[in-house]
Amino acid sequence: MLVAKSVEKSFQTSNGPLPVLRGVDLSLKSGETLALTGESGSGKSTFLHLAAGLDTIDAGTITISGTDVGTLSDAGRAELRRSRLGLVFQQFNLIPSLSVADNLAFQARLAGRLDPAWQVEITERLGLADLGARWPEQLSGGQQQRVAVGRTLAARPDLILADEPTGNLDEATGDQVLDLMLSLVAQSGAALLMVTHSDRLAARLDRRVHLRLGQLA
Numbered sequence: 080m081l082v083a084k085s086v087e088k089s090f091q092t093s094n095g096p097l098p099v100l101r102g103v104d105l106s107l108k109s110g111e112t113l114a115l116t117g118e119s120g121s122g123k124s125t126f127l128h129l130a131a132g133l134d135t136i137d138a139g140t141i142t143i144s145g146t147d148v149g150t151l152s153d154a155g156r157a158e159l160r161r162s163r164l165g166l167v168f169q170q171f172n173l174i175p176s177l178s179v180a181d182n183l184a185f186q187a188r189l190a191g192r193l194d195p196a197w198q199v200e201i202t203e204r205l206g207l208a209d210l211g212a213r214w215p216e217q218l219s220g221g222q223q224q225r226v227a228v229g230r231t232l233a234a235r236p237d238l239i240l241a242d243e244p245t246g247n248l249d250e251a252t253g254d255q256v257l258d259l260m261l262s263l264v265a266q267s268g269a270a271l272l273m274v275t276h277s278d279r280l281a282a283r284l285d286r287r288v289h290l291r292l293g294q295l296a
């Protein structure tokens with residue numbers, strides 16, 4: 080599903096280049112869930128951004144379902160995100176001018192994969208059935224993140240890239256959102272790569288890798 084080989088990435092800073100990833104190798108199979116841990120600043124988000132085609136790789140390759148992300152044009156990377164990937168970030172990134180129900184359907188519509196039965200199931204499983212007519216600003220943080228998770232899963236992505244998806248929530252709410260996300264991910268058959276600071280949350284996934292000094296252990 081996702082194969083990273085010898086991935087390198089540096090950022091230009093006023094003190095010269097800052098090497099962040101120094102040869103990262105990683106592979107994630109279809110249906111597998113993998114936690115990516117590492118100290119603050121170790122490059123976890125950087126890796127996720129490269130995999131999502133939101134930033135460009137310096138050296139090495141990342142392939143998703145056989146497509147080398149680095150060889151795609153901007154339009155190709157946008158199409159990859161639309162058709163195969165689901166992104167969940169710490170900031171819920173809901174569309175403020177759309178109702179909860181329309182936010183939930185937005186990505187599936189964009190991907191041309193709106194499946195009404197799956198949409199209803201997700202909405203019910205995430206406890207959002209009574210909130211469809213509300214605006215995002217009228218929801219709690221936990222409710223907003225459930226909408227963000229539902230919106231991603233509704234489009235049936237092959238691979239979900241999640242960056243601290245429960246990082247903005249209190250522990251109990253975060254655990255509840257993660258439980259729902261893992262159960263729906265398993266049901267949908269998607270692979271999940273989740274960045275987290277938390278050993279406790281990382282232990283809930285199938286496998287875990289740790290980023291240190293630009294490499295994975």
Ligand SMILES: Nc1ncnc2c1ncn2[C@@H]1O[C@H](COP(=O)(O)OP(=O)(O)OP(=O)(O)O)[C@@H](O)[C@H]1O
Nearest residue numbers: 090091092099117118119120121122123124125126
């Ligand atoms: N656009 C950028 N320009 C310059 N430096 C950057 C840029 N983006 C990230 N960095 C630097 O790269 C390093 C890795 O950042 P990254 O956000 O990937 O870390 P992280 O492991 O996700 O951290 P955290 O757990 O705190 O979110 C940090 O030192 C950061 O300051």
